[in-house]
Amino acid sequence: MIFRNIIIACFFVLCISPQGIANETKREGCIICGMWIDQYLMTRHVVVLKDGQVHSFCSFACAANYYDGHKDTIKEIKAADFMTEKLIDAQKAYYLEGSSVPGVMSYTSRIAFEKKSDAEKIRKKKGGRVIDFIQALRNQLEGK
Numbered sequence: 001m002i003f004r005n006i007i008i009a010c011f012f013v014l015c016i017s018p019q020g021i022a023n024e025t026k027r028e029g030c031i032i033c034g035m036w037i038d039q040y041l042m043t044r045h046v047v048v049l050k051d052g053q054v055h056s057f058c059s060f061a062c063a064a065n066y067y068d069g070h071k072d073t074i075k076e077i078k079a080a081d082f083m084t085e086k087l088i089d090a091q092k093a094y095y096l097e098g099s100s101v102p103g104v105m106s107y108t109s110r111i112a113f114e115k116k117s118d119a120e121k122i123r124k125k126k127g128g129r130v131i132d133f134i135q136a137l138r139n140q141l142e143g144k
Contacts, residue, residue, distance in 0.1 A: 031055050032062035033105055041085045043104045043111060046078040059104035060095070060112070064140040079112035082122070088112065094119040095136040099128030108144065110136050 028037045035058040037044050045063035047055045050073055057063040060079070067074065079090035093112040096119045103109035109128070113119035119130045131139075 028056055030058035030062050032057060032065055035105075040104055042080055042082050044080045045090060045112075046087060047074055048076045048078070049073050050075045059106065060110040060136065061104065061106035061140055063090075064137050067137065068141055081114040081118075082111040083113060083115075083118045086114070088114045091133045093133055095131050095133065096123055096126075096128050097131050097136055097139065099123065099126035101126050101128075106140065108139070110140065 029035065030037060030040075037056045037058060040058040043059045045057045045060055047057070047063060047066060047070075049055070049070075055066065057066065063077065063079075067077065077090040078087040079093050080086070081088050081093075082096075090112060093114065094116045095110050095112055097110045098108050099111070099122065101109045101111055101122070111122075113122070116130065123130055
């Protein structure tokens with residue numbers, strides 16, 4: 001009984017320790033919806049502003065909503081390549097739209113690829129269509 005109480009006490013101490021709290025607060029959240037970026041590495045987008053600020057988003061949908069209201073302040077926008085999770089130039093990316101891959105913060109999925117051949121490969125398995133950044137942005141903002 002005493003051993004069990006010691007184990008329970010240690011568990012609570014570890015759960016509420018400053019180190020536990022500090023580790024949790026280090027996680028980066030999407031500035032639009034608050035979802036943890038580390039849970040969406042394959043769909044994340046990053047916006048770099050002209051003043052050097054960097055904002056991370058869980059998805060194309062959240063990045064597009066931000067882009068729509070801040071386009072004059074944006075220096076560059078990066079997207080995670082769905083295959084490698086590497087950040088690439090979003091405006092040069094190929095987007096697979098409307099596939100059976102679940103959308104993040106959108107009913108319609110839009111996932112980025114550095115290579116058109118990778119986008120086509122997934123399209124053949126999961127459906128959808130391959131489009132460019134401008135068309136993906138237009139469709140997202142029009143609610144398509």
